[in-house]
Amino acid sequence: MTIEVRVPTLGESVTEATVATWFKKPGDAVAVDEMLCELETDKVTVEVPSPSAGVMGEIVAAEGETVGVDALLATILAGEGAAPAPAPAAAPSEAPAAAGGSTDVMVPTLGESVTEATVSTWFKAVGDTVAQDEMLCELETDKVSVEVPAPVAGVLAEITAAEGATVDATAKLGVISGSGAAAAPAVAAPTAAAAASGKDVANAPSAEKAMAEAGISAANVTGTGRDGRIMKDDVARAVAAGSAAAVAVAPAAPVAQAPRGPVSADDAAREERVKMTRLRQTIAKRLKDSQNTAAMLTTYNEVDMTEVMALRNQYKDQFEKKHGVRLGFMSFFTKACCHALKEVPEVNAEIDGTDVVYKNFVHMGVAAGTPSGLVVPVIRDADAMSFAGIEKAISEKGKRARDGKLSMAEMQGGTFTISNGGVYGSLMSSPILNPPQSGILGMHKIQDRPMAINGQVVIRPMMYLALSYDHRIVDGKGAVTFLVRVKEALEDPRRLLMDL
Structure with missing residues (x-):
């Protein structure tokens, strides 16, 4: 008997997946619930178990193919040389x-x-x-x-x-x-929020929860689901558009290791206790581990942004017309950092036990604040990319971060990080290292300040720069040299073209 292996339910709003890996090939014996292949969606990785013991038949969807929900993946010849079946385990798409x-x-x-x-x-x-x-x-x-x-x-x-x-x-x-239960309709009755907004379709339950947590109404969210149904991603976009800055600069929840001090009954009655999300717990743990492990030190400098701003203003319209993406400051800073990392390679290295691992490439992490917390998507091989390539990558990764669609692979492997607190108005800060990296550059607000140039006081757009580094591997000389090279490249962008 031939058994069909189909794509399982992928979750709400997920309509397709990519076949990542086949663990079996035609002719292989398989046991019931043994993993056959792995699918990747824009949210999670899904393993597909065997629905029956038997022999692997035809593989219909090869690795790399995009398939929809319930699409045929392969066939199994049940009973023919079947592998011994282990005790049945619960599969995500087929509960016992x-x-x-x-x-x-x-x-x-x-x-x-x-x-x-x-x-x-x-x-x-x-x-x-x-x-x-x-x-x-x-x-x-x-x-x-x-x-x-x-x-x-x-x-x-x-x-x-x-x-x-x-x-x-x-x-x-x-x-x-299932006994005596009437099948529920495919679409639930409209929720109160949907009714209030005049919609005649039910919003996704996760979207209702997200709107309640964010304190926004359905009327302020544009639904992209079927018939205008509001999905979880729609809420994330609405929150990011309206209040991402406020959320991102909110102080991280502390990891309480000592008992709380005494709180009066009156104050306790006015407090609200909310459990930290697992993402926030992970962020807090990683940042604290970084402080506990690295010998972290920060050095500062300032950069005159006159030349970068003039160059950007001169070419931004032509740049956007040709490349389809806006010319921002991040590509200049990324290029400047890649240039400086070549001269001071220890800032682009990491400690592994008693070894120092030097990276002959730059995977640039770009810290981004999102409604759910700080994430650091990685631009791989940034040192080999053009200005346009960097701007496109940052724009695409930033959008995926705000929509909550970044995969773990997109947030791993970074060798150096840039954090731009200036977009939220920060004038000066000391960024925390993103372990196991040895350096992170903090950008800040551009502010006009009086500067003494050639014996004259002139107003210039200035930015403070902060480099936090691991003093176990990076000496003060290397850290200062790195920051000076970044400053020089930004104050005279032609140096980047001449590799000076």
Whole structure:
């Protein structure tokens, strides 16, 4: 008998995936629930288990192909030289049936290296009728949020993992009973927020949650889903457009290691306690680990932005017309840093035990504030890119960061980081290293200041620069030299063309 292997449910608003890797080839014996292939979406990685024991037949969708939900991936010849089947495990797209016509709701595949998640929100209560693929709950990991769809239509009979509970990758979340349950409609009734905004379609549950957390109404969000339905990404875009700056400069939640001081009953009644998200916990831990591990020191300088601003104003219209992207300051700073890193390679290196690993390339991290926290997408091989290539990469990575669509691969492997606090009005700061990197450059606000030039006091657009570095590997001379080379390149951009 031939069994079809199809694309499982990928999650709300995800309609297609790319076949990343096949773990089996035609003719291989497979066991039930053994991993056949891995799919990549713009949000998570999904592993596809074998629905039956048997022999791998035809592979219909090869590696690199883009496939839609329920598309045919391959076939399995059931029973022909079947591998011994292990005890059945819950697959993300095909939950095991429980006694009495019930179906267990299991934790879906969380992605490589992610072993646990926190139950963030239940969108359904016990006794609610659910449709197949309707969102039941949302899980939060330290990397991404994962929405859990209903594997079958029925009634939510039991919730075994309450909100706030931490579950592992094989845990059961709840039970759906199929006995006597009327199939729920494919689209739920309009929510109160949708009704208030005049919509006659239901918004995504995760979008409702995100709007409530951000304190914005559905009327202020443009829906891109079917029939104008508001999706989670739409809320992220609306928040980023209206208040990303305020969110990004908000002080990071401290990691409380000492007991709190005494709080009066009156003050306690007016406090609000909110659990840190896993992403914020990860950010806090990494930043604190950086301070505890590296011998971090910061050196400062200032740069006259007159020449860069003049060059940008002269060519920005032609640049945008030819390359389809605006000419900003980040490409100048990226080029200047790449130039300086060649002269001071220890700033582009890292410590591995008792070894120093020098990088003969520059993977530039560009810190970006988003509604959910600070992320650092990486521009790979920035030293080999043109101004236009750098601007396009920064624009695309920034948009994906604000939309919450960055993959882990896009945030790993950086060798040096630039953080631009100036977009939020910061005049001076000491950036924290992004481990295991040994250097990070802090950009700041451009401000007109009186400067003494050739014996005359003139007004110039000035910016303070800050280089935080790991003193275990970078000496003061190297750090100061690096910052001076960046300053020289920006004050006379022609030096970049002449490699001086």
